[in-house]
Structure formats: C-alpha cells, structure tokens
Amino acid sequence: MSPAHPKFADLPLDPSHPPHSAWGLWGNDDELGTLNHLTPETTVAAAQEIKTGVRIGLNWALEQMDYTGGFRETIKHEIFEIGKNMNDDRITFNTQTSTQWDGLRHWGFDDGRFYNGFTQKDILENKTSTLGIHAWAKAGIVGRGVLLDFVSFAKKHKIEYDPLDWYAVSLKHAKQMAQECKFEFQAGDIIFLRTGFTDAFEQATLDQKKSIMSKSPFQYPGFESTFDVLGFLWDTKIAAVAGDCPGFEAWPPSEQAMHQILLAGFGMPIGEMFALDELAAECERQKRWTFFVTSEPLNVKGGVASPPNALAIM
Numbered sequence: 001m002s003p004a005h006p007k008f009a010d011l012p013l014d015p016s017h018p019p020h021s022a023w024g025l026w027g028n029d030d031e032l033g034t035l036n037h038l039t040p041e042t043t044v045a046a047a048q049e050i051k052t053g054v055r056i057g058l059n060w061a062l063e064q065m066d067y068t069g070g071f072r073e074t075i076k077h078e079i080f081e082i083g084k085n086m087n088d089d090r091i092t093f094n095t096q097t098s099t100q101w102d103g104l105r106h107w108g109f110d111d112g113r114f115y116n117g118f119t120q121k122d123i124l125e126n127k128t129s130t131l132g133i134h135a136w137a138k139a140g141i142v143g144r145g146v147l148l149d150f151v152s153f154a155k156k157h158k159i160e161y162d163p164l165d166w167y168a169v170s171l172k173h174a175k176q177m178a179q180e181c182k183f184e185f186q187a188g189d190i191i192f193l194r195t196g197f198t199d200a201f202e203q204a205t206l207d208q209k210k211s212i213m214s215k216s217p218f219q220y221p222g223f224e225s226t227f228d229v230l231g232f233l234w235d236t237k238i239a240a241v242a243g244d245c246p247g248f249e250a251w252p253p254s255e256q257a258m259h260q261i262l263l264a265g266f267g268m269p270i271g272e273m274f275a276l277d278e279l280a281a282e283c284e285r286q287k288r289w290t291f292f293v294t295s296e297p298l299n300v301k302g303g304v305a306s307p308p309n310a311l312a313i314m
Contacts, residue, residue, distance in 0.1 A: 008231035011265075018109045020230065021265035023116045031135035033104060033115060033267015037239040038143045042188035046144040049292045050313050054282055058293075058310040060099040060198050060244075060275040062091075067206060069213035072097050095305040101141070101240075101297055102270040103133040105304045107259045115267045126302070133303035137296055141269065143188050143239055145293035145312055148177045149280045150221075151196045161221060163196035164204065164212055168224035168250040171232055181289040187237035190293055194276040195221040197245040217252050225249035225258045234266060242271025242308075271308060279312050286314055 003025055006013065012021045026036045062075045075093040082088050096102075105123055108114040112121065118131050150169050153176075154161060161167040174193075178185060185191075197220055201209070212218070222245045223229055229249075233241065241248045241262070248270050249258045262268040283289045292313040297306035 005237060008234040011234070017117075018111070018113060018265060020261050022234070022267070028116060030116060030267070031104065031131055033269070034237070034239050035136065035139075035141060035267075035269065037188040037237045038139075038141065039188070042143050046142070046188075046292050049144055049290055051288075052286065052314050054286075054314040056279045056282060056312045056314070058099065058192075058274050058276065058279065058295075058312055059307060060273050062093055062098045062307070064198070064202055065097045065273070067209040067213060068097060069210070071213070095298075095303070095307065096272075099273045099275060099308055099310070100271070100305045101133070101136070101242075101295070101308050102259075102263060102272065103136070103297075103303060103305050104131040104263055104267055105133075105302070106263055108264045109260050114264045129302035132301055133297050133306045134299050134301045136269070137299040137306075141190065141240060141293075141295040141297070141308070141310075143190050143293060144186065145190045145192055145291050146178070146183060146185065147181075147276065147279060147283050147289045147291070148174055148191065148193045149276075149283065149289065150177070151194050152280065152284065153177050153180070163200040163221060164208070165221070166219040166250055166252070167195070167221035168254045169193065169195070169222065170224050171226070171229050174223070183288075183290050185236050185238070188239050189236070190240045190242065191233075191238055192271075192274060192276055192279070193223060193241075193243035193245075193248065194280050195243065195245055197221065197243075198273055198275055199277050218246070220245045220247065220251055222248055222250040223258075224255070225253040226255045230256070230258060230261055233262070233268070238268070240269040240271065242269075242274050244274050244276045246272055248272065274308070274310070282314055288314075
C-alpha cells in the first residue's frame with residue numbers, strides 16, 4: 001500500500017528537515033520522489049489517452065542552444081572515419097544546454113542537503129551513485145501529459161508578454177487554461193507549460209541572444225513561483241513538471257524559488273527547454289490537451305541531468 005499523502009501544509013514530516021520537504025514519505029532510501037505517483041495503474045489509465053496514434057518528439061535539437069554566454073558549454077559534434085566507408089561520431093555536451101530533466105543531484109537546499117538528506121559532500125566525494133539520474137532510467141517517466149499552452153491562451157485573452165523576458169504565468173491562469181481545454185488535473189499528471197521561449201530563441205539573432213544572456217540575473221518566463229503553486233503541485237500529486245524555458249518557474253522568482261523545494265524537497269523532476277510547438281499545434285487540431293507521454297533518461301550512473309528522449313502520443 002502507498003503511504004498516506006500528507007498535505008503541503010503538513011510538511012516537513014520531521015522538524016529537523018528543511019521547510020516544505022517530504023523526506024521519508026516513500027522511505028529513507030527512495031530515489032524516485034514524486035515519480036512514485038506513476039504506478040502501473042496510472043500507466044494503464046494514461047494509455048487510454050492514445051486515440052489517433054500521432055507521435056510527437058519533445059526533444060529540442062541539441063544544437064539549438066548555440067549561445068550561452070560562456071555559462072555552459074555548447075555541443076561539440078565530430079564525425080570520424082574508423083575504416084573504409086565506416087564512420088563513428090563523438091558528441092560532447094552539457095546535459096543542461098537543451099531539453100533535459102533536472103535530476104535530484106542538480107540543486108539542493110542552502111545548507112547543502114538534497115532529497116532525503118543526501119549532501120553536496122556526498123556528491124563531490126563520488127563514492128556512491130545515490131540520487132543519480134539512472135534511478136529514473138530503469139522504469140522511465142511514463143504517464144499522462146497535460147499541456148498548458150500559454151502562447152495560445154495569451155493570444156486569445158490579449159495578454160502581452162515577451163517569451164525572451166520575464167513573465168510569471170499565474171496559477172489562476174493555469175487552472176483557467178485547464179478549464180477552457182476541458183480537462184482536470186489528476187494524480188500522476190506530468191505538466192508541460194508552453195511559453196514560446198524555444199521558438200523565440202531559435203529566431204533570435206546572435207546579438208539578441210547576447211543581450212538575453214548578459215542580463216543579471218538571466219530572465220525568462222515560466223510559472224509563478226509561490227507557495228500556492230507549490231501547494232497545488234504537491235496536493236494534486238503531480239508527478240513531474242516541465243516547460244519550454246530554461247527553468248519551470250519564471251526567473252528571477254516572483255516570490256519563492258521553487259527549484260530547491262521541487263527537487264530537494266519533493267523529489268519532483270523539473271523538465272526544461274522541451275520542444276512543445278508541434279505538440280501544441282496537434283493538440284489544437286485534435287481539440288484535446290492531454291496525451292500519453294513516455295521518457296527514458298540516460299542510464300548514466302550518478303548522473304545529474306539528462307535529455308528526456310521524450311515522446312507524446314495522441
């Protein structure tokens with residue numbers, strides 16, 4: 001039996017744990033966090049979302065983030081001959097410079113503790129693979145995806161914003177999008193938020209990209225970062241969140257940075273820079289914004305993040 005699910009207001013479960021953390025809920029050795037909501041039963045239910053068989057890849061091309069201001073390395077791709085008419089290639093890339101899942105080793109609390117009390121010291125000593133991305137590769141991230149298409153919503157409701165600048169999508173608007181698209185959030189859902197960042201970045205000139213990356217702090221749209229949002233995600237039993245921006249929450253945070261609480265507190269995967277434009281167009285064509293989604297992160301022992309290798313199936 002699954003353990004009783006406490007309310008967000010009842011977190012942390014132990015006063016010695018960081019605020020709003022759910023450590024120990026699924027056991028002290030748990031490495032799945034909110035992916036525990038993805039059960040065999042939710043997988044079977046999510047499979048009922050497959051109506052037309054249309055398959056849509058959600059990975060943005062690895063080379064699209066072609067300017068980072070030196071903050072992170074961009075992709076390097078080499079093709080070399082290993083024999084007559086035989087080739088290999090070598091790809092070197094930072095897992096944070098295109099579509100990716102942030103794993104549970106990515107961002108800890110200020111005191112150096114990560115999910116379930118694992119520490120930055122533990123990670124740097126590299127004596128254990130605990131909380132590595134490989135733990136998610138074993139079963140994958142598979143369930144019902146729901147699309148919050150803020151690009152279309154903003155156009156419909158005459159909301160002006162720049163997808164390459166700061167804008168916080170409110171929880172009120174998220175719920176309104178779901179209502180207008182005639183779906184209700186369910187336990188085990190994987191939320192995808194489309195703001196138009198990836199498309200706008202592709203179309204930007206090099207000078208525009210330099211201007212964007214030179215801002216201190218770097219600014220981009222996303223979900224508003226409030227305790228109300230955190231409470232909604234936890235109490236609804238959302239399995240994972242993702243968007244088409246460099247972070248799920250708008251940056252800089254509007255109130256409370258969510259990265260630490262989602263990753264280190266809840267154990268909730270955060271997806272970033274997902275390619276959602278084709279998915280949004282297909283959702284509009286079919287007039288439904290829920291779908292089956294499957295993702296298998298890289299099976300890299302102790303990995304911090306990974307391309308999602310994700311597909312939406314309508």
